[in-house]
Amino acid sequence: xxxxxxxxxxxxxxxxxxxxxxxxxxxxxxxxxxxxxxxxxxxxxxxxxxxxxxxxxxxxxxxxxxxxxxxxxxxxxxxxxxxxxxxxxxxxxxxxxxxxxxxxxxxxxxxxxxxxxxxxxxxxxxxxxxxxxxxxxxxxxxxxxxxxxxxxxxxxxxxxxxxxxxxxxxxxxxxxxxxxxxxxxxxxxxxxxxxxxxxxxxxxxxxxxxxxxxxxxx
Amino acid sequence: xxxxxxxxxxxxxxxxxxxxxxxxxxxxxxxxxxxxxxxxxxxxxxxxxxxxxxxxxxxxxxxxxxxxxxxxxxxxxxxxxxxxxxxxxxxxxxxxxxxxxxxxxxxxxxxxxxxxxxxxxxxxxxxxxxxxxxxxxxxxxxxxxxxxxxxxxxxxxxxxxxxxxxxxxxxxxxxxxxxxxxxxxxxxxxxxxxxxxxxxxxxxxxx
Numbered sequence: 098x099x100x101x102x103x104x105x106x107x108x109x110x111x112x113x114x115x116x117x118x119x120x121x122x123x124x125x126x127x128x129x130x131x132x133x134x135x136x137x138x139x140x141x142x143x144x145x146x147x148x149x150x151x152x153x154x155x156x157x158x159x160x161x162x163x164x165x166x167x168x169x170x171x172x173x174x175x176x177x178x179x180x181x182x183x184x185x186x187x188x189x190x191x192x193x194x195x196x197x198x199x200x201x202x203x204x205x206x207x208x209x210x211x212x213x214x215x216x217x218x219x220x221x222x223x224x225x226x227x228x229x230x231x232x233x234x235x236x237x238x239x240x241x242x243x244x245x246x247x248x249x250x251x252x253x254x255x256x257x258x259x260x261x262x263x264x265x266x267x268x269x270x271x272x273x274x275x276x277x278x279x280x281x282x283x284x285x286x287x288x289x290x291x292x293x294x295x296x297x298x299x300x301x302x303x304x305x306x307x308x309x310x311x312x313x314x315x
Numbered sequence: 316x317x318x319x320x321x322x323x324x325x326x327x328x329x330x331x332x333x334x335x336x337x338x339x340x341x342x343x344x345x346x347x348x349x350x351x352x353x354x355x356x357x358x359x360x361x362x363x364x365x366x367x368x369x370x371x372x373x374x375x376x377x378x379x380x381x382x383x384x385x386x387x388x389x390x391x392x393x394x395x396x397x398x399x400x401x402x403x404x405x406x407x408x409x410x411x412x413x414x415x416x417x418x419x420x421x422x423x424x425x426x427x428x429x430x431x432x433x434x435x436x437x438x439x440x441x442x443x444x445x446x447x448x449x450x451x452x453x454x455x456x457x458x459x460x461x462x463x464x465x466x467x468x469x470x471x472x473x474x475x476x477x478x479x480x481x482x483x484x485x486x487x488x489x490x491x492x493x494x495x496x497x498x499x500x501x502x503x504x505x506x507x508x509x510x511x512x513x514x515x516x517x518x519x520x521x522x
Contacts, residue, residue: 099405100401100402100405100406101402101406104391104394104398104402107394107398108391108393108394111393111394112393113393168389170387171387171388171389171390171391171392172385172386172387172388172389173389173390173391175361175364175366175383175385175387175389176383176385176389176403176444177406178365178366179364179365179366179381179382179383180403180406180407181379181406181407181408182406314366314367315366315367315368
């Protein structure tokens with residue numbers, strides 16, 4: 098399984114692997130929004146948590162269809178399914194690789210972009226923490242969506258439509274954590290709920306995704 | 316170590332293609348599947364590999380026993396020959412990458428990215444994966460496509476050596492591989508009566 102993780106990370110970093118795609122998109126959002134909204138600091142500070150979370154979510158969405166589609170096209174997925182690794186493990190590892198390539202860089206870059214959006218300094222810690230706890234859910238839910246649509250040509254649109262509603266709770270709680278954190282309020286409730294979504298989806302969805310893959314491979 | 320297929324029917328895209336297939340392969344034997352295009356050779360091999368369930372009948376095989384080589388080689392274009400093989404070796408918990416490289420005559424290409432290999436070289440790399448799978452039963456789907464005569468002979472030698480070591484192989488192929496001890500099974504005799512409906516339809520997703 099470690100071998101699969103190493104391979105996926107290596108593929109992501111090599112030419113054409115798409116590493117940095119999500120990060121670049123996130124950067125673009127954070128740079129363009131102040132230009133579009135205008136330089137009024139108070140307004141920016143108010144919308145910053147929402148914009149940053151929406152940006153992170155869409156950046157995650159960008160590379161989702163690659164999780165299984167590339168392996169499906171070149172036949173690796175058939176071979177992985179007959180290899181001695183459980184398919185559930187394959188899904189979990191691929192979701193982890195996706196998070197390491199998109200979610201983690203987004204989390205680390207977020208404070209910098211928070212400055213661009215005039216996010217109050219008290220909110221930066223909560224921004225990083227909420228992304229750190231929330232983006233794994235985006236990757237795992239996305240892996241499930243990718244498994245459902247793996248056999249489809251140009252399944253990206255369907256994938257987005259399937260996955261976006263499932264992303265909404267994470268988005269709401271994540272943005273709420275940052276908003277409350279920046280305002281100095283208690284963040285306990287949204288933070289715990291978001292963590293529960295992450296843990297729950299990480300525990301259950303690899304099994305669902307593996308079942309979907311088995312059907313799609315027939 | 317034996318692969319036993321009894322009274323198996325298989326379907327492709329919901330349409331039954333083969334029915335009543337009986338075959339068995341044991342250590343040291345090879346079976347060549349023949350038949351016209353579309354008869355269901357690939358579908359049968361995918362069923363044996365466990366990628367799809369048979370419509371009826373049973374497939375009995377040893378646990379962790381099969382290595383499947385499909386039409387697609389499962390290579391990553393941006394990884395080198397060695398990296399590709401190392402990946403499959405460690406997924407299967409095996410070593411022997413160097414030996415596989417030597418035996419499939421890939422030594423000069425070891426640091427080349429798979430994207431820069433010719434079709435035949437890719438095929439050789441795909442087949443080298445079998446050697447690092449550590450599995451006893453090889454299911455080979457048109458293994459010699461795009462191989463030149465010398466490589467076909469090389470591969471036939473590898474398969475024979477596998478048989479001598481107690482392995483087994485089921486191959487779908489149209490050409491004569493040069494493995495005289497292999498049995499030949501013509502699948503035309505098992506063509507399914509197309510009027511039988513596949514039955515389950517969409518509900519099979521919820522079975």
